[in-house]
Amino acid sequence: MSIPNIFDDLLSRKSLFKNKEILRHDHSPRRLPHRDEEINKISYNLVEALYGHIPSNMTLYGVTGAGKTAVTSYVCQHLEEKGREKGRNVETIMVNCRQIDTQYRVLTFIGNSLLEEHEDEEIPFTGWPTDRVMKELVKRMDKRSGVFIIVLDEIDHLVRKAGDDLLYNLTNINSMLKVSRACVIGISNDLKFTDFLDPRVKSRLGQLDILFKPYDAQQLQDILRQRSDAALVEGVLGAGVIELCSALAAQEHGDARCALDLLRISTEKAEFAGDEIVLSHHVRTAQHQIESDQIAPVISSLPTQQKLVLASILINEHTGLKNIQTGEVYEIYRQACKHIRQSPLTQRRISGIIQNLDMLGLITARTISRGRYGRTKEITSSIPKNLEAIPLMVESEEDLKPIFEHSYNHQSRLA
């Protein structure tokens, strides 16, 4: 008698998905509901590229999951297609400035995506002076001759971190190009990021602003329906599941990405449990999982010092303190360092780390003034309670273990 293969059972189960890819938020569908106006505005401007003219630079604003990236890549795809048809070389280069987040790296990325094999050498990730990378970039663009659409996604992130030199250079690139043309599209989650910009850059980049309004619950439902029709087996969605996913995502400032993830993971949950219909309790479980799945890797990949600071905040909260001040965090942090025989960093640095943890969404830090008692930050952890943050940190960094043993056994000393 043969032993059954462990996959037999899984394979014989009926899947609830027809095509799971369609429910991923990075999948680009053939139609984008409720974004006609934005698509029209962008394509009206970009059509210039097909005549060989320079389209205006654009900035697209809107909250995460409002469809900015999806719309842009959708329009650009169509544009490139039409370009090929008409024998005009139109190329789009999309850069995610959250991953590629310095001037040098963005320029290198663009340069290397224009690489002609066996002809050009790859620009190294470090070593060259920036202006040389810039010159090389211009050279390659001219060699390929055409109109280049440079899309800088999450540009606010880059500007906040690295300043506006890159934008200055890129929005000025047409004066260096001889035969080619280029246009810059900035995508920002932050409405006010242009405040940080040099006025010249501001006026050149902001020739055309487009605001993406968040989707409302009704629109999210349409999106989910459209996608689930193609992605899921008919009839597997229980009553009210789409409505629930949309409502939850609409609470999260109308994030379509969030709605799609929610629906996909709910279905996975149902499938895993062997249920044939997705019900609202699957959605609830999925919601919890999404929360911790997003946060857990962020915590465990934190550098040691940042873990220490986060740990200090958590220890403080564990002892019942809320709205901790920077100074208090620093004090606990110093004790923790002493305990594991590390030399502590300065308070200035910790202030920066707190800022960073806030940006990562692990804590919320609001600057408040307590009058006579100074100006400081009120810090609260925003890690969901069901997520065990401390084991996560210890797991990825054994050295930290003593701190928690120490503090959890001797709370009174720290309080």
Place this chain on the structure above:
DNA sequence: AATCCACAGGAAGCCCGGGAAC
């Protein structure tokens, strides 16, 4: 109205590791 707290957060510069060019 002046003071003053407890920091925020900018600027400059150091040191390091990575690499290129000469």
Place this chain on the structure above:
DNA sequence: GTTCCCGGGCTTCCTGTGGATT
């Protein structure tokens, strides 16, 4: 090898500040 460049993490030094208290 030496000298250049980039970027990250960090320190030092600094100026700025909202509002309770004097």
